Amino acid sequence: MSWLKRPVKGLLLDISGVLRDGDHVIPGSLEAVQRLQASGIPFRLVTNETQVTVEKTVEKLTKLGFTGICPSSIFAPAPAVAAHLRENSLRGYLLVHPNVLPQFEGVETTEPNCVVVGDAAEHFNYERLNQAFRVLLSLRDKEEPMRLFSLGKGRYYKEEDGLCLDLGPFTAALEYATGAQAQIFGKPNATFFQAALKDLSLSPEEVVMIGDDIVGDVGGAQGAGLRGVLVRTGKFRASDENHDTVKPDAIVDNLSQAVELIMNQNL
Structure with missing residues (x-):
């Protein structure tokens, strides 16, 4: 797992397709976020969600059980x-x-x-x-x-x-x-990722982006110098694993598996 040879000091997470599908929590994602919060590994939520305000996004996540997330931690x-x-x-x-x-x-x-x-x-x-x-x-x-x-x-x-x-x-x-x-102004624009990195006070090589969009999440993050990890949830399609131009640093079943690998490596 070459993507874990460098320490992971921070994470960027997509919301739709990684934390939730519509009004349902993706299995394991709630526990994965709680584990990150307990570990002290900082993360930010980066989303192209433009149908609701950031405040409404927080409200919806809270109703789904994701606590401790504030509007300032979401980049939209x-x-x-x-x-x-x-x-x-x-x-x-x-x-x-x-x-x-x-x-x-x-x-x-x-x-x-x-x-x-x-x-x-x-x-x-x-x-x-x-x-x-x-x-x-x-x-x-x-x-x-x-x-x-x-x-x-x-x-x-x-x-x-x-x-x-x-x-x-x-x-x-x-x-x-x-x-x-x-x-x-959203993903895959590099400036969008850089704003979240600045808020984390971390350099691109220290951060991993986890998303379900092979181009917007993974390709966009890699273009900004981050590692990009693709999850097999949300809008993931099997053909994404052999994309013509974007090659993920890793492909995992879900956020829970990604967090487990990172935690084990960071021990």
Whole structure:
């Protein structure tokens, strides 16, 4: 197990597909998190969840039994892009789920000069996509930058009733139609991982990312200099084990197995 030859001083964990599937705890994950908390090994939760606020994510995890998790330990794209808009006085057309709008408090939305795309789920419709398209084209016509911000670029995610289209395909549609290049604020963007590393006060080679997304979690983490471990839970598919471009540092059955291996190695 070459991935454990270097000490693991910190962890980044995905939420959906690693800790939970929908409203159900993935077997062993609750105990694995409790074991990490007792061990003192620091970890942060990094998620592309953009249908609810960070506070609601904590609330949901708490109801599932994950205690001791606070909003500051969760890194999600919406707060990051909202801060970027406020810091740069940008006015956004927010193509996001209504549940996440509280994260954009203080962001001006009249006469938008940028578009923000999140996982709007059932709120993705032709009218809203077409309005985002028109905003970007109007910026081009005024010879202004076509600022398109995407809260991730995942292909799909898993809910209890099966796989669902993520926001990546919708982002790609706007890119194709306008020629704009989206700036990604979630996984697999390296800056997203670096923010969590900074909060841990650890270097990339000291940290392991554990996720169920071969590209967003594993590939993104490796691109930022971390070790990436793939779990066979969540949206994992057998074909991920032989991905064309991303080669995980390790593949484990679940979070519980990964934590067990790390604990044994750190003894």
